[in-house]
Amino acid sequence: MEIRPGNPASPAEPFRRALSHRGELLEKAARACAGVIGTACTYTPFELVHACGFVPIRLWERPGVVEKAYGLVPGFVCPFMRRCLEEALAGGFRFLSGIVQAYTCDVSCGVVNVWKNNFPLQLCRSLALPYNDGARSRSFLRSELMGLVDDLVAIGGTFSEDSLRRSVDLYGRIRSTLASVLDRLGRTGALGAAETLTLVQAFFVTPPETYLDMLVRLEDELPCGAPPDESRVPVIVSGSVLEDGAVLDLVEESGMRVVFLDLCTGMRALVPAAGAGEDPLESVVDRIMNRTACPSRSLPGQRARDLVLQAESYGARGVIFLFQKFCTPHLADLPVVMAALKDAGVPCMLVEIDGNGIEGQVLTRLETFATIAGAA
Amino acid sequence: MRELASLVMEYYAECHRAKAEGRPVGWMPPMNGGIEVFYAMGLMPVFPENYSPVCAAFGAAPPHFETSEAMGFSRDLCGYMRNILGYVHGDMHGPLEPMGGLPEPDLIMSFGGGCIPAMKIFQHLERRFPHAKVFRADMPQVALDDIKEHHVAYAVSEMHRFIEFLERNTGRKLDEERLHEAVNLSDEACRLFDRIMSFRRNIPAPFGASEIGLMFVMVTRQGTRTAVDFLSRVLDEVACRAEARQGVVEEERLRLFWDNIPPWYDLGLLRYFEKAGGVVVAETYSSAWSIRLDTGDPIRALAVKSLMSYPLVSCVSIDRRRDMVLRACRDYAIDGAVFHSNKSCVPITLGQADIMKALERELGIPSVTIDGDHMDIRNFSLAQFQTRADAFMETLLERKGR
Numbered sequence: 202m203e204i205r206p207g208n209p210a211s212p213a214e215p216f217r218r219a220l221s222h223r224g225e226l227l228e229k230a231a232r233a234c235a236g237v238i239g240t241a242c243t244y245t246p247f248e249l250v251h252a253c254g255f256v257p258i259r260l261w262e263r264p265g266v267v268e269k270a271y272g273l274v275p276g277f278v279c280p281f282m283r284r285c286l287e288e289a290l291a292g293g294f295r296f297l298s299g300i301v302q303a304y305t306c307d308v309s310c311g312v313v314n315v316w317k318n319n320f321p322l323q324l325c326r327s328l329a330l331p332y333n334d335g336a337r338s339r340s341f342l343r344s345e346l347m348g349l350v351d352d353l354v355a356i357g358g359t360f361s362e363d364s365l366r367r368s369v370d371l372y373g374r375i376r377s378t379l380a381s382v383l384d385r386l387g388r389t390g391a392l393g394a395a396e397t398l399t400l401v402q403a404f405f406v407t408p409p410e411t412y413l414d415m416l417v418r419l420e421d422e423l424p425c426g427a428p429p430d431e432s433r434v435p436v437i438v439s440g441s442v443l444e445d446g447a448v449l450d451l452v453e454e455s456g457m458r459v460v461f462l463d464l465c466t467g468m469r470a471l472v473p474a475a476g477a478g479e480d481p482l483e484s485v486v487d488r489i490m491n492r493t494a495c496p497s498r499s500l501p502g503q504r505a506r507d508l509v510l511q512a513e514s515y516g517a518r519g520v521i522f523l524f525q526k527f528c529t530p531h532l533a534d535l536p537v538v539m540a541a542l543k544d545a546g547v548p549c550m551l552v553e554i555d556g557n558g559i560e561g562q563v564l565t566r567l568e569t570f571a572t573i574a575g576a577a
Numbered sequence: 578m579r580e581l582a583s584l585v586m587e588y589y590a591e592c593h594r595a596k597a598e599g600r601p602v603g604w605m606p607p608m609n610g611g612i613e614v615f616y617a618m619g620l621m622p623v624f625p626e627n628y629s630p631v632c633a634a635f636g637a638a639p640p641h642f643e644t645s646e647a648m649g650f651s652r653d654l655c656g657y658m659r660n661i662l663g664y665v666h667g668d669m670h671g672p673l674e675p676m677g678g679l680p681e682p683d684l685i686m687s688f689g690g691g692c693i694p695a696m697k698i699f700q701h702l703e704r705r706f707p708h709a710k711v712f713r714a715d716m717p718q719v720a721l722d723d724i725k726e727h728h729v730a731y732a733v734s735e736m737h738r739f740i741e742f743l744e745r746n747t748g749r750k751l752d753e754e755r756l757h758e759a760v761n762l763s764d765e766a767c768r769l770f771d772r773i774m775s776f777r778r779n780i781p782a783p784f785g786a787s788e789i790g791l792m793f794v795m796v797t798r799q800g801t802r803t804a805v806d807f808l809s810r811v812l813d814e815v816a817c818r819a820e821a822r823q824g825v826v827e828e829e830r831l832r833l834f835w836d837n838i839p840p841w842y843d844l845g846l847l848r849y850f851e852k853a854g855g856v857v858v859a860e861t862y863s864s865a866w867s868i869r870l871d872t873g874d875p876i877r878a879l880a881v882k883s884l885m886s887y888p889l890v891s892c893v894s895i896d897r898r899r900d901m902v903l904r905a906c907r908d909y910a911i912d913g914a915v916f917h918s919n920k921s922c923v924p925i926t927l928g929q930a931d932i933m934k935a936l937e938r939e940l941g942i943p944s945v946t947i948d949g950d951h952m953d954i955r956n957f958s959l960a961q962f963q964t965r966a967d968a969f970m971e972t973l974l975e976r977k978g979r
Contacts, residue, residue, distance in 0.1 A: 273930045277653070277920050304718040304893075307692050311892030311927030314720075318895060318931045327893070329717030329728065332689050332696075337734050338715060344727035345717075497693060500700050527653045529923075533697035536649030537704070 212422045213396040215415050216403035223261075223406040228296045230256045230408050235358045236298030236323070241282060241313065243405075243470040244303035244330060244492070246485050249346055251409060252368035253358030255298065259405035259466075262444050262556070263288035273315050279525045280556030281442045282312040289320055298356060299324030301349060305497040306530055323356040332498065334490045342486050365481040371409050373475030378416050379404060380471040382423065387460040387515055390429045394438065394459035395446030401466050402444075433458035434575040435516050439508060440523035441465050441531050448523060448552065448559050455567035457574070460515040463508065464523075469493045496530035504534050505541030512547045519574030520549040521567070526556075548574050578811055581790055585631070588797050589676035595621035596680030601747045603684035604702060604709075606695045608865065608886035609716065610879025611686055613800035614740060617759040618749050623679055625698065627796050629660040633841035633952050635675040641667065642953065655694035656921035656952025662698070665705045684746060685709045686739070690716030691887045692924045710746045714739055716883045720894040724884055732880035740876075753875075759800035760875040766799055767867040769808035774867075776815045777858045778909050781824025783815050786835050786847040786857035795866035830854030831973050832910055834942075836861045836902065836932065837917035837925045838951035846962065850915075853970040859909040861902060861925070865890040887924075895928035899935050906942055913973045914944040915966075921950045943976070945969040 207217040219226065231237045235254035243259065250257035262284030270287040288294060299322045302313040310327055317325035329345055331338035350360050379400065386397050400419070404412055429435070434457045438449065442465045452459060462468055469492070476487025494503040508520060520542055524531045535551065542549050550570045552563055596602050602621045605611050615622040632638045638656070641663030646652060648666060650659050670678045685706060687699035703711050714735045717728050740751050773791070776783050791811065798804035817823075833850055835857045840846050847857050865886055870878035888894040889901075906914065914936055916929045933944040945965055950956035 275918050275920075275923075275926050275929075278923055278927065307694075307892065307924045308927070310718070311895070311924060314892055314895040315928060315931060318899075318928075326723065327718070327720060329719045331715045331717070331731075333713060333715050337731065337738075341715075341717075341727060341731040344725075344731075348725060348727070500703075501697075502704070527923075529654060529693050530697070532651040532654055533658070533694065533701075535651070537701075539649060 207396075211392070211396060212419050213392055213399050215418070216399045217396075219403045219407050219412075219415070220399060224293060224296075226408075227256065227258065227406065231296040231298070235353075236356070237296050238324070238353070239294065239297050239300045240302055241285060241309040242303050242305045243465065244305050244489065244495075244498070245301045245328060246346065246489060247409075248368040248372040249349060249365065249485055250301065250353065251372070252365040253350060253353035253360045254364075255353060255358055256408050260285045260294070260300075261288060261406065263291055263293060264445070267556070273319065274312060277527055278312070279306075279308045279527055280554065281444065281525045282308050284556055286312055286316065289316060294320075297322060299326075301326055301328060303328040303330055305330070305495070308527075308529075324352055326352060330489065330498070339486050339490065342489065343482060346482060346485060362481060365485070369475060369481045369484055371413065375404065375409055375413050375416060376471045377474035378413075378420060380468060380474060382416070382420060383462065383468055383471070385423065387462075388429065389424075390458055391424050394449035394453060394462070397459070398443060398446045398449060398462065398466065401462070401470065405466070430458060434518050434571050435460045436519040436521055436574060437461045437463055437508065437511055437515065437517045438467075438521050438523055439463035441525050441528050443467070443523055443554070445554075448554065448563070451559060451564050451567055452521060455564065456571040457519070457521075457567070460517050461511050463511060465495070469495055496534040501534040501537035502541075505538045508538060509541055509545045509547070512542065512545065517547065518577055519570060520547055521570065522549060522551040524551065524553050526553045546577060548577050578784070578788055578791065578814060580807060580810065581793065584803070584807055585790075585793055586676065588793075589679075592621055592623050592680050593677060601683045602680050603686055604679075604682040604699075605686040606688055606691055606699065607796045608691060609688040609714075609883040610736060611688065611739060611883075612797075613759040613763050613875075613879055614736075614743065614751065614756065616800040617756040618743060618747070618751050620684075620743065620747060620749070622797070623682065624797060625661045625665075625679065625702065626657045626695065627793070628664070628679055629657040629952060630841035631675050632660055632664065634844070636842070637673055637675050638842065638952055639954075640673070652953075655692075656950055658694045658698050660952055662701055665702065682706050682709045684712065684743070686712045686714065688714045688716050688883060690714075690718055690883055692891065710742075712739060712742045718893055719884065719888065721885060721888045721897045722894065728884060729877065729880060732884050733877055736876050736880045736883070756875050757872070760870055760878055761872050762802060762805050763800040764870040764872050764878075766795065766804040766808055767869050769805065769812055770795055770867045771869075773808065773812050773815050774859075774863065776819045779819045779822075780832070780910065781822065781826075781829035782832070782856055782858040783818035783823060783825075785825040785851075786839065786860050787844045789839055789844065789847075789860065789863060792863055792866050825856045826851045826854055828854050829856050831856070831912045831970065831977070833857045834859050834902065834906055834909070834911045834914040835917065836914060836929060837919045838862050838922050839917070840949055840954075840957060841951055842954045849963065849966055850970060853967075853974065855913075855970055855973070857915070859905045859911065861890055861898065861905075864901065864905075891924035892927035893924070895931060898928060899932045902932050903935060903939060906936060906940055911942055912977065913969060914942055915969070916944055916946045917951070918946050918948050919951050920948075920956045921952050943969075943972065
């Protein structure tokens with residue numbers, strides 16, 4: 202991900218700076234705690250990793266030309282995962298103690314296993330998640346999570362029910378505050394979409410205690426109640442991982458206003474903020490079970506219903522799907538989701554991201570889409 | 578092996594007969610323990626994924642792709658998925674559909690432990706056949722070396738839930754004796770299959786990878802007497818060929834390994850190497866269908882099989898796959914390995930680069946990558962394949978000093 206120069210006066214500036222310096226900050230953080238654990242998917246429960254004394258982070262991609270990673274993975278896999286591998290090959294993740302990857306897509310799981318074979322890490326494991334929700338599934342998930350705790354303790358972590366309770370509270374507070382900030386931004390347009398994305402991206406790579414302080418300050422500084430620019434067409438941006446906010450700038454340049462980020466690096470990672478249950482492990486299980494539907498874990502009909510409801514709630518007049526190229530879970534659901542949106546009178550379009558920047562042709566398509574959605 | 582074609586036809590004929598007779602027909606993915614339970618209960622299992630290779634072999638896949646792509650399914654999606662979704666949204670019993678098509682499902686089962694496209698196929702099938710009773714199992718996707726008791730316990734509980742579902746929705750009771758018998762037959766089929774494959778260690782190998790269609794019986798008929806009887810006859814035939822030192826080509830000069838699913842639209846491509854005396858004598862994919870079962874505990878055995886099949890050949894357990902390839906290359910005296918970089922199967926393609934390096938580093942065995950797709954011929958270039966294969970064979974022959 203390329204971190205672009207920001208506006209020093211923007212309330213998002215501290216978040217942009219955190220992103221710019223994440224490598225050095227995390228090297229420092231790794232020395233001050235049990236270590237840093239990476240993941241390519243937020244289904245890995247950050248609070249559980251944190252409760253064991255580690256800083257959990259989401260892996261990021263390397264901007265520019267991919268060279269070395271092509272020697273390890275084929276050209277027809279998710280460009281985000283390929284670029285994460287490129288960043289690792291360039292030494293960008295030297296501070297990592299391990300990777301914990303929930304099995305949510307074939308490529309992330311496979312690339313993590315390729316990673317394991319090419320970089321020495323103390324821990325590299327996957328996490329099996331149930332698709333169904335029921336007493337037996339929850340009991341299984343508890344066992345799976347406790348297995349993860351055992352592995353983290355084996356590489357120097359420490360764990361207690363109290364530490365988990367504290368981590369659950371901390372992450373619950375971060376998620377609920379960030380979700381409320383995103384909701385407010387979506388309804389008022391006080392920040393541009395790319396800057397809004399920066400807030401979420403910083404969450405994934407900043408030690409949570411530091412991040413919460415930043416977030417609380419932001420909440421105080423944000424202008425409240427600013428009316429949205431009604432001349433712009435309100436749209437939802439939906440998809441998988443989005444690293445480069447440049448495409449969001451293009452959406453806005455095309456005359457649209459992003460009211461909701463339905464992304465793995467957006468609202469989907471934040472809702473619900475926490476799970477129910479007195480027992481903290483039970484609340485982690487409950488949160489995983491009740492996550493906002495992600496195509497890798499849910500039925501296409503569920504995704505379609507969620508997006509139609511979000512469009513209604515935010516008054517969106519269009520949905521722009523931004524997918525990483527070759528993203529099977531999202532592509533597989535797309536015909537059903539698009540059909541449901543069209544039935545609801547919400548036009549949609551697909552932009553695939555191949556990691557090589559956005560071409561001018563996309564701007565033309567976005568401008569055309571803005572006209573269609575505005576007239577719908 | 579000549580019987581294989583009639584065995585394939587008979588399987589599909591039985592699928593249609595079952596439907597006509599009112600015997601419940603269930604659509605399910607392969608690579609799990611559901612098949613033995615189905616046969617033990619007198620139900621008819623149908624494998625939509627397995628029908629895709631049949632469509633590819635009969636040239637019926639391209640129109641199915643057109644249908645699914647017109648519905649909005651991306652060309653970047655797995656070819657099995659695009660084929661079967663195109664098929665079910667077209668004229669399912671049209672004159673061009675191989676084997677008369679598939680009978681519509683009364684039951685739809687997904688097992689959860691496979692790849693994402695396998696899960697998504699069945700989610701879309703549920704929408705296409707809303708009258709079918711649906712069972713979604715939760716088999717964990719976990720690397721072979723990481724399988725723990727809680728994974729097995731959960732898989733066992735899912736098998737029990739599956740059986741309850743079938744009993745409730747078909748009115749048939751599972752007879753434990755019949756299940757025991759099905760598991761015994763399944764294990765015996767695996768034993769015979771392994772034995773048949775092991776004859777390929779002989780030089781010359783009695784049969785090559787173009788006979789991989791043999792797997793059909795391991796996919797569709799596990800747990801039946803049909804499979805055991807067929808494989809017994811194949812074993813006799815292969816043993817005779819080996820005894821007579823009857824090879825695939827007149828002079829077997831090079832022994833090759835094939836990684837990944839073969840191009841179903843033209844298995845003859847696997848014979849291309851034969852013009853230079855090369856024979857594909859082992860492959861990764863066939864091993865996924867032969868997992869020996871603990872016949873003393875049928876339900877647990879089927880649960881373990883369901884946990885193991887997919888990781889065995891996919892990127893879930895790259896380490897184990899690498900070890901398996903290295904072992905096979907040693908055991909089968911392999912001279913070179915052909916890696917099919919398969920756009921329709923990312924889980925098997927991921928990890929190939931590491932396996933290739935390990936082959937060179939640990940055994941000095943060179944490899945070549947062939948770009949292609951096991952279903953979609955549009956992603957395959959014959960000229961490029963031939964150029965790479967020719968250059969590879971030349972290199973191998975030079976190394977062998979012939």
